[in-house]
Amino acid sequence: MNGVDPWAFMRDLAGRLEHMTDRAEIERALDDLEYLMEVLDPELQEPAYQLNERLRAKLEQSGR
Numbered sequence: 395m396n397g398v399d400p401w402a403f404m405r406d407l408a409g410r411l412e413h414m415t416d417r418a419e420i421e422r423a424l425d426d427l428e429y430l431m432e433v434l435d436p437e438l439q440e441p442a443y444q445l446n447e448r449l450r451a452k453l454e455q456s457g458r
Contacts, residue, residue, distance in 0.1 A: 403426075404427075404430075404442060404445055407445060411445075415456065420456060430442065
């Protein structure tokens with residue numbers, strides 16, 4: 395994710411979240427977000443954690 399604008403990435407992901415239904419798509423989004431979280435500035439940590447929680451809830455809704 396080198397060269398990625400973290401705000402733009404999270405904004406885009408949050409905008410797509412409501413329409414995500416495929417478990418694999420949700421898992422890919424979680425993987426991408428978790429990778430991004432490792433290099434985020436501290437000011438972006440809280441919004442990233444909130445988005446992570448929303449993705450995990452969506453993953454739970456998709457069933458196991």
